[in-house]
Amino acid sequence: MPEYEEFVEALFDQLHVELNEESEINNIYENIPSDAPTFETLESVSNSVFPSMQQKAADFLQLSPNKNLRLEYPELSELKNIKGKKVFCHEDSGQYVTKLFGAVSALDARCIVKLIEENPARYLVYSTYAIQYISKITTTYGDYMDNVIFINKFILKRYPGIILHKMGNTPSNFERVRSGYIGALKMTILEECIHSMQKSLYEQNRQAAIEVNMINEEIAQTILLMNSRDVKALSTYLKLQSVPDEFPFAQKANLFFFLNPDHFLHNQIGPDIMTCTHVNIDKKISEHFPELLSLYREWLPFIKSHHAAFTVMEGMAAYALKHILEKDVNYLEYKNTFMPTSTTTYQVRKDMGMDFVEYVTKNMGNASFAKILESPPTTNELKDPAKYVQRVNPKGVAS
Numbered sequence: 001m002p003e004y005e006e007f008v009e010a011l012f013d014q015l016h017v018e019l020n021e022e023s024e025i026n027n028i029y030e031n032i033p034s035d036a037p038t039f040e041t042l043e044s045v046s047n048s049v050f051p052s053m054q055q056k057a058a059d060f061l062q063l064s065p066n067k068n069l070r071l072e073y074p075e076l077s078e079l080k081n082i083k084g085k086k087v088f089c090h091e092d093s094g095q096y097v098t099k100l101f102g103a104v105s106a107l108d109a110r111c112i113v114k115l116i117e118e119n120p121a122r123y124l125v126y127s128t129y130a131i132q133y134i135s136k137i138t139t140t141y142g143d144y145m146d147n148v149i150f151i152n153k154f155i156l157k158r159y160p161g162i163i164l165h166k167m168g169n170t171p172s173n174f175e176r177v178r179s180g181y182i183g184a185l186k187m188t189i190l191e192e193c194i195h196s197m198q199k200s201l202y203e204q205n206r207q208a209a210i211e212v213n214m215i216n217e218e219i220a221q222t223i224l225l226m227n228s229r230d231v232k233a234l235s236t237y238l239k240l241q242s243v244p245d246e247f248p249f250a251q252k253a254n255l256f257f258f259l260n261p262d263h264f265l266h267n268q269i270g271p272d273i274m275t276c277t278h279v280n281i282d283k284k285i286s287e288h289f290p291e292l293l294s295l296y297r298e299w300l301p302f303i304k305s306h307h308a309a310f311t312v313m314e315g316m317a318a319y320a321l322k323h324i325l326e327k328d329v330n331y332l333e334y335k336n337t338f339m340p341t342s343t344t345t346y347q348v349r350k351d352m353g354m355d356f357v358e359y360v361t362k363n364m365g366n367a368s369f370a371k372i373l374e375s376p377p378t379t380n381e382l383k384d385p386a387k388y389v390q391r392v393n394p395k396g397v398a399s
Contacts, residue, residue: 003247004116008109011127015104018135022076022154025138029158032165037174039160045185046071046151053190056324057197061316061369066196068147071189076137076154080105083133086145087126088209093217097126104130120249121220124256125213142188149192156184163337176333183334187321194317200373201309208306215299216260222291223256231255234288259285259292261299274307274379276300304379311382312372315353319361320369322354352382359385364393 012019039045050071058065074082084101096119103111104127116123143150160181167173195202223231231251235243240258243251258264265273268281279296286293325331356377361368363385371392381388 002113003249004113005109006247007116007249007253008112011104011112011131012107012109014131015135018138021138025155025158025162028162028165032161036161036165036169039178039181042073042151042153042157042185043071045182046073046189049182049186050189053186054193057190057193057320060320060324061194061197062366063197063369063373065193066147069149069193069196070147071149071151073151073153077105079140079143079150079152079154080134080137082143082145082150083137084130086133086143087129087213088206089126089213090210093122093126093213096122097129100126101130101134104134121217121224124220124224124253125216128257141184142192144192144195147196149189149196151185151188156181156188159184159338167337177337179330179333180337181334183325183328183330183332184338186325186328186330187334190324191317191321194320195313198313198316198373201313201376204376205306205309205313208302208309211302212299212306215295215302216262219259219261219292219295220256222289222295223252223259226252226255226289230288234285237284237288259289261296262303265296265300273300274304275383308377308379308382311350311353312356312376313353314350315355315357316369316372318350318354319357356382356385356388360389363389 054065054069057063081098081102084098087097087101089097096115100112100115100123102108103115137152138155141152141156143152160177163180164173164177167177228245228248228251231248235251235255238255238258240254243254245251265279269276269279279293279300281293281296357368357372360372364371375392377385377388381391
């Protein structure tokens with residue numbers, strides 16, 4: 001099997017769990033008895049709760065609502081393609097990423113091979129996004145981009161019937177699941193309404209991510225241009241898994257995935273990477289890849305800017321959602337019947353952001369949300385919110 005085709009097989013293998021889950025969800029849904037009770041349509045419930053959720057978000061945050069906001073209900077393949085548009089990259093790479101997500105979504109191996117041949121460096125960088133984003137699609141209820149809240153129709157159309165089927169089709173269970181279904185949509189729409197009002201944070205996050213991906217592309221391109229002697233020597237020094245000589249692209253890909261700063265520097269420095277101000281690397285690595293250290297140092301401020309913006313965006317949404325819906329009977333039932341537990345890195349960052357927002361609001365009062373958008377925190381201030389309060393509100397007067 002040609003080397004690029006093996007790469008495609010490996011990519012599909014990494015999506016295996018997600019694809020099986022999609023198939024299982026669809027099979028269970030299709031086998032629900034035809035006489036089972038039905039729920040209100042996704043569109044009718046969403047349109048019903050949308051105005052109140054948008055107003056509650058605006059009132060709580062004391063921010064102007066996004067008047068251009070609308071709801072859309074993409075099917076599974078379309079939602080996967082939308083995820084590709086949320087990969088922030090330089091405009092030169094945008095069309096490539098769109099094609100890649102479309103090909104991965106369609107499981108089009110031939111198209112993916114052509115994309116690797118067209119630009120192997122971009123493939124190395126953006127195939128990881130395709131895996132990460134698409135492998136989480138069955139746990140994604142909604143998303144926001146460009147004045148549109150996208151509701152995951154594949155999941156939210158099917159989950160109520162599946163949950164009722166598993167619980168047992170009784171009138172009391174039906175009412176519980178119906179209430180949880182409404183709660184799931186309240187939560188989803190409320191969270192994305194909040195994101196629609198975070199324009200300055202969104203732009204900071206977008207610009208930082210573009211720069212991060214440009215640097216990653218440069219690292220990938222440099223590795224692909226390295227001679228085989230340096231690739232082998234550096235791979236041996238780093239104790240990477242040995243790859244036969246007949247797979248030169250795989251040898252360089254292994255090196256890229258290991259030296260990708262998000263992997264290498266996080267492993268070398270640990271959680272403190274987001275507050276450190278300087279990085280160094282082993283001189284032996286620099287002997288074979290002299291450009292790497294300067295690229296890492298260029299990457300550091302951009303990843304910190306991205307981390308700060310993303311963490312606060314998610315933390316503000318989580319904090320507002322918690323306080324707006326804490327007594328909502330539908331949301332409480334959603335947590336009982338629908339919500340899985342999560343210990344992912346994403347959830348850790350969300351919790352960190354919520355802790356920051358909670359501290360700031362306690363010390364600065366109702367104007368905190370506008371101030372956070374106007375003057376976002378640094379990663380150091382995320383870790384120590386008192387520093388942020390001292391910087392933006394030195395007189396210590398709550399608004």
